[in-house]
Amino acid sequence: MIRRAVSVLGELLVTAGVLTLLFVVWQLYWTDLTSGRAQAATVSSLEQRWERTTTPAPTSTAPVADPPVDAVGVPPVGQPFAILHVPRFAADYSVPIVEGTGTEELKDGIGHYTQSVMPGQIGNFAIAGHRVTYGKPFNQIAELQDGDAVVVETATQWLTYRVRSHEIVRPQQVSVIAPVPDQPGATPTQAWLTMTACHPMHSARQRYVVHAQLESVRNRADGPPSSLAAPAGSAG
Structure with missing residues (x-):
């Protein structure tokens, strides 16, 4: 009886181990594959739609106060509305930005904190992404x-931000996405972009944060900005 019980327990442990391994494979690899494909399809769909609706307008070569938000205004949660390009990550790095930072939204791309401003506006355009799983868009943050350069592409504009600082904080330190990063209550006078991701890798114990400042705004009809060129030593 004891021998049989030990044998059954051993089989259960082996089964549990196999199931755990399968879950890890699904979590780390399968979600990357499926989400990566879906995000690429979203990028392609957005760009095709924008190409059909883009009209020429004057080009701006410097940051402007509150450049107009696209005609769609603030999108509903879950809707993709912009594309993020990070030449340091790869020359062809293009990931959709969707409204909201919930579990479902972060499966579909990079999430926009709904309490933060839209791209290019004075304040802090704050976004979040996974470092592992679901396409891992911020794996190399x-x-x-x-x-x-961190470039945001919208239906009407190319917005180039430049990285200014990095920090590692506790998840509760939400001041990093304040209108003036790390200065809650301060009145913003500049346009910022903040990227957040879990830290360290495979853990949610902390947050890795990158702050970037708006450098220039270019009309989409004028073509991609030179800031999309891959920097020396990058993966691109």
Whole structure:
């Protein structure tokens, strides 16, 4: 009886181990594959739609106060409305930005904190992404260097931000996405972009945060900005 019980227990443990391994494979690899494909399809769909509706307008070569938000205004939660390009990550890095930072939204791309401003507006355009699983769009966030370009593409504009600082904080330190990063209550006078991701890798114990400042705004009809060129030593 004891021998049989030990045998059954052993089989159960082996089964549990196999199921755990399968879950890890699904979580780390399968979700990357499926989400990556879905996000690429979203990027393609957005760009095709924008190409059909883009009209020429004057080009701006410097940050402007509150550049107009696209005609769609603030999108509903879950809707993709912009594309993020980070040349440091790869020359062809293009990931959709969707409204909201819930579990479902972060499966579909990079999430926009709904309490933060829209791209290019004065204040802090704050976004979040996974470092592992679901396409892992911010897997290389710690490799960003000061001065690196972070480019946001919308239906009407290309907005180039430049990395200014990095920090690692507790998840409760929400001041990093305040209108003036790390200065809650301060009145913003500049346009910022803040990227957040879990830290360290495979853990949610902390947050890795990168702050970037708006450098220039270019009309979409004028073509991609030179800031999309891959920096020396990058994966691109």
